[in-house]
Amino acid sequence: MVTFQEISPADFFYRNRDIAGFTNPSRAIFVSIRELVENSLDSADQMSVPPEVYVRLTEEDASTTTESGNGVYRLLIMDNGSGIAARHIPSAFGQVLFGSNYKLKQARGTFGLGGTMAILYGQITTHKPVLVKSSTGGSKVYEFKMMIDIQRNRPLILDRKTRRNKENWRGTIVEYSLEGDYYRAMSKILEYLKQTALLTPYADIKFVDPKGRLYMFNRVTTKMPPPPTETLTHPYGVDVETLQRIIRVTESRNLLDFMRKHFHRVGQGTSLSFLDFAGFIRTPDPKRLKPEAVARLVETNNKSKKFRKFFGRITEEQIKVGLKKAKSQDMIAFLKSIFPNVDRTIILRLLASSGLVRTKNPKKLKPPEIVKLVRMMKQYTDFLPPDASCLSPLGEDLLRAGILKELKPEFIAVSQRKPSTYAGHPFIVETAIAYGGDIPKKDDIVVYRFANKIPLLYDEASDVSIRVIRSINWRRYKVASGMPIAILVHLCSTKVPYKTVGKEFIADRPEVKVEILNGIREVARRLQTFLAKREHVAKEKKRLSVFAKYLPKIAQFSTDLAGKTEAPDIELLLKSVRKYETEGK
Amino acid sequence: MKRKESESSTKKKKDAVLNDLREFGGELYGQMEKGKFPWVEMPSRSTENIYYSPDVRQYILGEKSVKRHARNIRHIKPFTQMVWAGFFASELVKNRKTSTLRDVYYSAQAYEMTFKDQPESNNILTDLETATGFAREDFNVFPEERSALFGDLTIEYTVPGYEGKQLNMTSHPDGVMIGPSVVSAEFAKTGCDKVIAIEKGGLFTRFIEERVHEKFNALLVLTAGQAPRATRHFLNRLNTELDLPVYIFTDGDPWGMHIAMVIISGSANAAHLRGLTTPDAKWGGVYATDIVDYKLPTDPLTDVDIKRLHELEKDPRYTGDLWKREIKTFLKIKKKAEQEAFSRYGLTYIVDEYLPAKLEEMSAD
Numbered sequence: 001m002v003t004f005q006e007i008s009p010a011d012f013f014y015r016n017r018d019i020a021g022f023t024n025p026s027r028a029i030f031v032s033i034r035e036l037v038e039n040s041l042d043s044a045d046q047m048s049v050p051p052e053v054y055v056r057l058t059e060e061d062a063s064t065t066t067e068s069g070n071g072v073y074r075l076l077i078m079d080n081g082s083g084i085a086a087r088h089i090p091s092a093f094g095q096v097l098f099g100s101n102y103k104l105k106q107a108r109g110t111f112g113l114g115g116t117m118a119i120l121y122g123q124i125t126t127h128k129p130v131l132v133k134s135s136t137g138g139s140k141v142y143e144f145k146m147m148i149d150i151q152r153n154r155p156l157i158l159d160r161k162t163r164r165n166k167e168n169w170r171g172t173i174v175e176y177s178l179e180g181d182y183y184r185a186m187s188k189i190l191e192y193l194k195q196t197a198l199l200t201p202y203a204d205i206k207f208v209d210p211k212g213r214l215y216m217f218n219r220v221t222t223k224m225p226p227p228p229t230e231t232l233t234h235p236y237g238v239d240v241e242t243l244q245r246i247i248r249v250t251e252s253r254n255l256l257d258f259m260r261k262h263f264h265r266v267g268q269g270t271s272l273s274f275l276d277f278a279g280f281i282r283t284p285d286p287k288r289l290k291p292e293a294v295a296r297l298v299e300t301n302n303k304s305k306k307f308r309k310f311f312g313r314i315t316e317e318q319i320k321v322g323l324k325k326a327k328s329q330d331m332i333a334f335l336k337s338i339f340p341n342v343d344r345t346i347i348l349r350l351l352a353s354s355g356l357v358r359t360k361n362p363k364k365l366k367p368p369e370i371v372k373l374v375r376m377m378k379q380y381t382d383f384l385p386p387d388a389s390c391l392s393p394l395g396e397d398l399l400r401a402g403i404l405k406e407l408k409p410e411f412i413a414v415s416q417r418k419p420s421t422y423a424g425h426p427f428i429v430e431t432a433i434a435y436g437g438d439i440p441k442k443d444d445i446v447v448y449r450f451a452n453k454i455p456l457l458y459d460e461a462s463d464v465s466i467r468v469i470r471s472i473n474w475r476r477y478k479v480a481s482g483m484p485i486a487i488l489v490h491l492c493s494t495k496v497p498y499k500t501v502g503k504e505f506i507a508d509r510p511e512v513k514v515e516i517l518n519g520i521r522e523v524a525r526r527l528q529t530f531l532a533k534r535e536h537v538a539k540e541k542k543r544l545s546v547f548a549k550y551l552p553k554i555a556q557f558s559t560d561l562a563g564k565t566e567a568p569d570i571e572l573l574l575k576s577v578r579k580y581e582t583e584g585k
Numbered sequence: 586m587k588r589k590e591s592e593s594s595t596k597k598k599k600d601a602v603l604n605d606l607r608e609f610g611g612e613l614y615g616q617m618e619k620g621k622f623p624w625v626e627m628p629s630r631s632t633e634n635i636y637y638s639p640d641v642r643q644y645i646l647g648e649k650s651v652k653r654h655a656r657n658i659r660h661i662k663p664f665t666q667m668v669w670a671g672f673f674a675s676e677l678v679k680n681r682k683t684s685t686l687r688d689v690y691y692s693a694q695a696y697e698m699t700f701k702d703q704p705e706s707n708n709i710l711t712d713l714e715t716a717t718g719f720a721r722e723d724f725n726v727f728p729e730e731r732s733a734l735f736g737d738l739t740i741e742y743t744v745p746g747y748e749g750k751q752l753n754m755t756s757h758p759d760g761v762m763i764g765p766s767v768v769s770a771e772f773a774k775t776g777c778d779k780v781i782a783i784e785k786g787g788l789f790t791r792f793i794e795e796r797v798h799e800k801f802n803a804l805l806v807l808t809a810g811q812a813p814r815a816t817r818h819f820l821n822r823l824n825t826e827l828d829l830p831v832y833i834f835t836d837g838d839p840w841g842m843h844i845a846m847v848i849i850s851g852s853a854n855a856a857h858l859r860g861l862t863t864p865d866a867k868w869g870g871v872y873a874t875d876i877v878d879y880k881l882p883t884d885p886l887t888d889v890d891i892k893r894l895h896e897l898e899k900d901p902r903y904t905g906d907l908w909k910r911e912i913k914t915f916l917k918i919k920k921k922a923e924q925e926a927f928s929r930y931g932l933t934y935i936v937d938e939y940l941p942a943k944l945e946e947m948s949a950d
Binding site: 557569 | 610611618621655658661664665671697
């Protein structure tokens with residue numbers, strides 16, 4: 001007999017932790033640090049405070065550590081972020097899928113899942129509670145010692161303390177134990193921190209590893225990118241479930257209002273045109289039109305310069321005469337018959353302004369209607385593209401500062417593309433290319449991939465950026481194999497098209513791909529100019545050295561041949577070569 | 586006994602060489618003194634500038650010239666190398682030292698003038714020849730010795746340590762190597778009235794054994810295959826300074842025929858030089874017609890041989906009736922024979938029968 005049983009989200013992730021990236025001890029320790037660091041950075045970003053993050057990893061019991069480094073570690077992360085209100089602390093760290101990010105604006109984390117997952121992982125591998133200290137900067141600091149009730153997805157508070165916040169401290173400290181393999185994960189962790197520092201040049205990040213070594217990534221600026229604003233859903237990105245959820249909470253009584261209030265970049269005009277396109281507009285039968293309605297229509301038109309431009313001055317008589325002959329069943333067709341030259345959308349606007357347009361109450365939509373509305377949203381082509389105010393790209397200056405700080409290149413070019421969209425999600429691509437400095441000379445170009453300021457370190461080969469970079473003929477840009485070149489691609493979006501839950505690589509969305517390609521081309525062209533100039537200078541140097549090498553010899557041999565004692569002065573000749581060349585540039 | 590009439594040609598030449606090199610250096614020096622990049626102009630040696638001149642009876646360079654300019658980044662290295670080569674040559678001549686092409690290649694390294702390879706260094710020396718008009722032998726740069734001479738010629742050495750010493754060229758039964766000291770020697774006296782040049786060492790030795798030099802009053806010269814330039818120049822001197830007619834005996838094939846032709850009319854490679862040809866020298870055989878007339882044992886002509894004959898047919902040097910007839914005959918009989926082939930009639934047949942007949946035939950022309 002089959003038994004059915006409901007499982008909690010915590011239980012689900014307990015059973016399927018591979019999905020979130022906790023595949024093995026080395027990966028688990030990497031993902032844990034990453035998730036918590038990202039939460040810390042996000043929380044400081046939200047406050048517009050330059051982040052300070054301190055991470056300490058210690059071996060809890062060295063004797064249990066195996067030779068390969070697999071053992072029990074204690075992880076502590078401290079930040080200067082917003083802090084968490086006391087009443088939210090248990091849920092924020094003891095309940096899976098409870099998060100502050102579950103709305104539409106760009107942030108590193110998406111669901112508030114990662115941090116809790118990391119703690120959940122610690123609990124199931126060590127069976128020890130987590131310590132959370134937090135203050136929002138008020139008079140109190142709250143300390144919780146707790147565990148997660150996995151089956152019920154509830155926090156279990158073991159101890160709580162409240163202290164006076166003497167130093168006006170604000171931020172969060174999380175400390176817990178976990179099983180992991182630091183030594184195998186070390187290179188990835190350090191690479192992660194380095195790349196994070198690169199893309200967050202306004203953050204101070206310190207990391208103390210189990211051997212007591214301190215890694216410092218100091219900020220070079222306190223300037224931060226403008227924080228993102230929250231936005232509504234764009235109609236192109238809506239599915240049936242989302243629409244139903246919005247309907248459940250809406251206070252709008254008609255669709256016209258509903259579309260305007262709950263969707264991104266939908267105003268009165270777009271709302272009308274779309275609902276007309278989707279077939280959700282009803283207008284009164286002209287035959288039953290009341291005289292007051294006629295009066296309202298005429299008045300609305302005559303009062304508005306805008307409408308008069310199309311309809312001219314209308315008289316009630318004119319409408320009434322028309323009404324007598326009217327054959328049409330609705331006002332739109334009726335007005336069209338009188339004003340054949342006026343656009344349908346203008347007629348719609350006039351009717352709406354005159355209160356002659358009716359739309360359904362969204363709460364009374366039947367399931368087939370909801371499905372139809374969603375389908376029509378996808379088919380309607382005249383929605384304005386989402387704007388990028390909900391995004392928080394780094395900006396060219398910060399990008400440059402970050403790269404200069406971590407790679408110290410000889411040359412750098414950065415570019416921020418204009419906002420674009422895919423499937424209703426706005427995105428911005430930022431690209432950079434750097435040459436020389438600390439960049440290693442490799443056969444292949446070094447690629448740094450970021451999505452919403454998160455470094456992507458795994459599955460490089462599957463990433464869209466790599467495909468784009470491979471498709472480019474680099475010889476055209478004077479790039480040869482073995483040159484110290486790094487390319488950086490940063491994709492900001494309210495929804496990064498990850499291919500997997502593990503946040504490792506970005507899928508091949510054509511719209512995204514085109515932007516990445518154009519972004520890379522733009523910086524590559526500037527690199528080409530740099531390389532060409534460099535090549536020219538090198539050639540020049542070589543050229544001058546050739547003259548400097550041979551001319552004195554010619555002078556010497558000629559002197560000997562001619563039987564003279566003193567060689568002719570060739571300094572002027574050498575100088576002339578140099579002068580001529582600098583003029584030639 | 587014939588005494589040499591003209592004045593010491595080697596001494597005169599040495600002075601001319603040194604003078605020329607000094608002028609060459611002086612010109613460059615003057616250009617630089619005026620604050621100008623030095624340059625030289627010389628005839629172009631590209632194939633389209635090489636012509637056969639029926640008047641001079643050898644290949645010559647045409648009107649085209651090339652300028653090598655130190656201002657030009659692609660020229661300055663070879664330019665420097667050439668000036669160095671001139672300097673090196675003048676040192677050699679002044680100090681009366683000789684050297685080889687290989688020596689030149691290595692010597693350059695002492696002056697941080699490393700040549701990429703031997704051909705590069707050879708080419709630079711050819712440039713110097715072209716610019717000055719002197720052969721590298723005049724600069725005391727000699728190839729390895731392989732040719733030799735034997736006969737009643739007394740030479741007077743000019744090389745250091747032997748100045749004024751005389752030696753008769755019959756003093757060594759194997760013949761005397763035509764090396765730098767022989768080439769630079771003055772001709773003191775000779776009892777010969779002709780020169781017989783022979784392609785192969787075997788026959789040269791046979792001729793000495795059979796006392797051809799006495800029987801025919803001849804100076805024997807071994808070319809050892811294609812005659813080295815020093816030997817060609819030496820033959821020219823024998824012909825012009827001592828008025829000795831030169832007769833050449835080679836194998837009966839296109840290659841032997843061409844050995845004779847290069848002695849007579851020179852090669853395209855040496856179009857920039859004079860004094861390496863002996864236009865009045867005569868080829869005595871082995872002719873294709875000799876193969877038929879003497880019924881010599883033969884080998885069939887190979888494809889390469891036939892291809893070479895067709896090339897020679899078009900060669901402007903092969904315009905004489907004799908050459909045309911022999912090329913045609915070779916192509917007809919498609920056979921070739923070596924000089925040694927006469928041995929089928931006995932070892933001395935070539936000396937007793939063939940040579941007198943040939944000499945008579947040639948001197949009658």
